[in-house]
Amino acid sequence: MQIPQPDIVALSSVALLVSTFGVVVRRSFAGWLSAYRYQSIVLAGSTGLIAYATGVWEIYAAAVLTLLVKAIVIPRLLVRVTEGVNDEFKIEANPYVSIRLSVLISALLVALSYALVQEILPSAGLDGLAAAAYLPVSLSLFFIGLFVMVSRRMALNQVVGLLIIENGLFLFTTALTNGVSLIIEVGILADILVGVMISSLLLLRMNQTFDTLDIGRLEKLKDD
Amino acid sequence: MDFSYAYPDLFLAVVALFVTGALLPLLLNTRRGAIAAFVPAAIASALTAALSTLILFSGSTIRLAPPLTASIPSIGIALYIDGVSAFFMLIIGLVATAVSIYSLGYSGGSEEKRGVRSVGFLINLFVLSMILVVATNNVFSFLLFWELMSLTSFLLVIHEDEKPGTLKSGITYLIMTHIGTAFITAAFLILYFSTGSLSFDAFRSSAGQLAPFTKDAVFILALLGFGTKAGLVPMHIWLPKAHPSAPSNVSALMSGVMLKVAIYGLVRVTFDFVVPSSPGDAWLGLLMVAAGSSSALVGVLYAAVEHDIKRALAYHSVENIGIIVLGLGLSVVFLSYGLATLAALALLASMYHSLNHAVFKGLLFMGAGSVVLKTGTADMNLMGGLAKKMPWTAMFFLIGSIAIAGLPPLNGFVSEWLTMQALLSSYQVPNQVLQVSIGFASVAFALTLGLALATFVKLFGISFLARPRSAGAERASEVPRTMVAGMAVAGILCVVLGVLPFVATSAVASAFHLDLGLITPYSPLGPLAVGYTASGLSSISSLSMPTVLILTGSVGAAVFGFVVLAGSGRKPVVRPYTTWEGGFGPLGERTEYTATSLSQPIRTVFKTFYRPHTSIKREYFSDSNHLVRKSVSVVSETREVFEDYLYSPVVGGTLFLLDKVRRIQTGKINSYLLYMMIATVSLLLLAVFQF
């Protein structure tokens, strides 16, 4: 197994993190989607790198699929479905945690994930695996995506946060296990696709019924 | 010829038939639904009864492991049918046969056939799950089938949801049965920790080596858990709510059979897993005796003042379960002191009573179902005169009443005779505290018997005799033949089990491998004898039911002959006339006694227990003039002591606490996600840094 230049791995990790921060920083739905698109492309590239390193052809197929579905199909789908939604709900004007604070917390989360991986790596015997370099990045993607879901008010933002989580987990599993079988990859992707479709439909209905996509207003439904 | 190789196949045939009975009605339309559901059920139940009889008398045991699950020994379905399982399967099979035949004609509380298909589906599953519960051999499958039994019965209880209060009774039942299941699971877990395995075989083989504290803990948890399901006081509060709410064929099954499955669990744990062998275990038996006698007394006291026919029968089930547990407790006490023959006697009494109660309670509930169906009410104060309008139902209900009141020559008398003999033999226990306590228990037992007789006079008398007290009772007519046939099966069983006690005693003896010795011979017409052989005595008390019956019959015939002779051979004329009402002329049916009035002296005598509460409400036409009253109503009610003083405070306190906990439910999705995030992060930190 050839170890690719460490710099390419580092470069792609940084690119992933930058795109994630892009989602955190941007305020508009279009911005989130473009950041997500960017992230997916880099993700596909990283997967290709892993495939090149391990020589497993299935991972190539997974990379291509990732590119197709996550970088092209899903963003298009989201744009199409949310065409009818009022612009007011595509802008995160009043998040629970302010943007500046979110950036700081995201940085903390990145540090946390690096610390965790440091602890796990020696004991798990994964030293030396090139793809191990991706582990901390994927974990931070997971945490940041989760944080985005927690701290934002607009439902569309939550959907994007979920997609980021999925990206992180995908990278985590690919790096850790040198790619899972293609069937599972396809399954996961199909799952994501359907999940996005369903959630966007739900958001549409939510908008139609309540005339808002502000999740903070949903608490009025609580049975008290 | 030895047919034991065929037994596993027969058992699988039974299972297949029940599954067919469950699925068929869902596929067919309503008119055929009843037949599709209950004919396979009847055949399967009869087959179960036959199979269990064969197993009992051949003394073989059967092991079955369905192929898919055999590879995982602890988590998997392993079946083991020995004598004890076979005995309880016999009970299930007999009663289920009668009830299935009855259900062919029964259409619920009203005349239209609603939901027969779902009832058929659920009843088939219910009976099947009960059979499987008594046949399992490991904890996993036991709990699986136990839950299936509880859930199907819950769904059956809430089936007639147009009646008010049905849902609430169902939820109470669901909660109580799960509390019971929790205790049972705890008991099994303790056994698992002591033996390291989930299989009943392991529990059986390590029975003698349990530490005393473990033994006690397992026993008490099992008593609480199975006692909740069986309806022991104070965990009985669900019984008088659930049994009346369910359709009557379901009540018959629940009261007759499901309570016995709980008894099966208790018997298994007590005699197979926690074998009482030293005098230190005697207090466990005393606990059962106390629980049993208080259940019996409480049950019958509440039954005595009840005027809803099905709720009265439900309280009687509590009473009879008390008697069964009393017998079991006596057996445990005797066994701890090594009095094996007496322990066998007490166990025989208890198991005989289980069989009897299943049969006659099933019969009574079926009769009550017929009455409720035809009169449109379950309130006895609105019934009456049904003996002339529903003669067959009346006759079978009378047989059931005589049986449950413990009168000769029917089966109730035999099992109560055995229980009394066991109580009378308690002087042989060499511990004075135990002797006196059992003496007190006998007082409670005797009072229970007296009150039970009185209550059934009321139940049968007010419902069936005298004049109809409402339009519904006037309109009543006899029920379809299949319903009568179902009751007939149970009625005939009552008579057979009473007149020929050897049938049941030999079944119990071979089921439990009891060495009855001097106690009972197996010959058909031989007397049921109890030998007192301690301390130099050799007197024998015996009972020969067929002889008693023959003697009574011949005396009756002789009396008839004498009377004819003394009447100078002239056939006297019997003239019908109105009842004597003090010369006022014919009075309406409102002068008749009602159920409530019949039980009034008992209510007064025991008023410290009932705490009756009378409230008088007066309505006036106008508030300024209190002299002209619009209506006066008097409501007199007795309070359910356990609900008011035990359960309501506990439930109230729990709700108060939970209200405080509700604060964490904010309604915001973000906070829930935050909880998830905190949980994930902290778990990861914990796992990695091992704080």
Add this chain to the structure above:
Amino acid sequence: MIAYDITLGADAVKITVIGILQAAGIFALAPLLTGVMRKVKAKRQKRVGASVIQPYYDLLKLLKKDEVVSEHASWVFQWTPWIVAASTMSAALFIPIFVPFSPVSSAGDILVVLGLFALARFFVMLAGIDTASAFGGIGVSREMMMSSLAEPGLFLTVFVISLTFGGTNLTSLVGAAAQSGVVIAPSVLFGFIAFFIITLAETGRLPFDNPATHLELTMVHEAMVLEYSGRGLALIQWSQSIKQLLLLGLMVDLFLPIGMPASADASLALLGFGAAAVVVKVVLLAVVISYLETRVAKWRLFRLPDLFTMAIASAMVGMIVFYL
């Protein structure tokens, strides 16, 4: 505890014949006992009273009369007198009164006898309700309360007797009593008190129930059988007197067995002497009871549970004293 060997050495024919004669004697003499008790009461009340054989005339008269049956009653009402008669009289077969054995003791013991009495009571109560009259209802409701309270007293008394004499087989109980003579032990005395009170209740004597009245304030048993006439009434009255004789005879045989031969092997002369002794003792006891009846009035209904509780407590004390 007193042991008794129940092997009946005498031949079966003698036992069976004597057993049948004993039963016939019970059936025949029961109305006489009732007559004696009424005569004693009458004399105490400064009346001449009917003759002691008046009950026989009454029964024969009733047997010849027509019956009037309520139009509301069902077949339960018509069958009850036969069931009552059959069960009470077959109970008589199981109880050894005049001789210390009964041929069918191994088929039915004292619990069977109590069960047969309960069967009779069950059907009488049903018949009381069946007539749809308020009198019947009042009798049944009172009887329900009283019989359920009498039951523990009865069972505890049986317990004490069984502890003292061993077992519940009536032949062995009576034989053991005959063998040991009058037992003056605290447990037996307490048992006797309990049995006496319960007997008064079961036979419907004052202060529990007034057998001579037909006022609804004071009726219990009479209320339940108010609607009966003709043959049914004859059977019920006869059964009531038989039950009375059985209970008094049992009390005499267990607690005052003077003059009773101890085993069935005794010669006919001894058996005859024992039977005569029993007759004398039963008549004396009946006189005592009637005398007591004239001294008390019927108690208010809700004071009666106190009396029952006294019986239960007495028997319980007897049992505890026996154990300690």
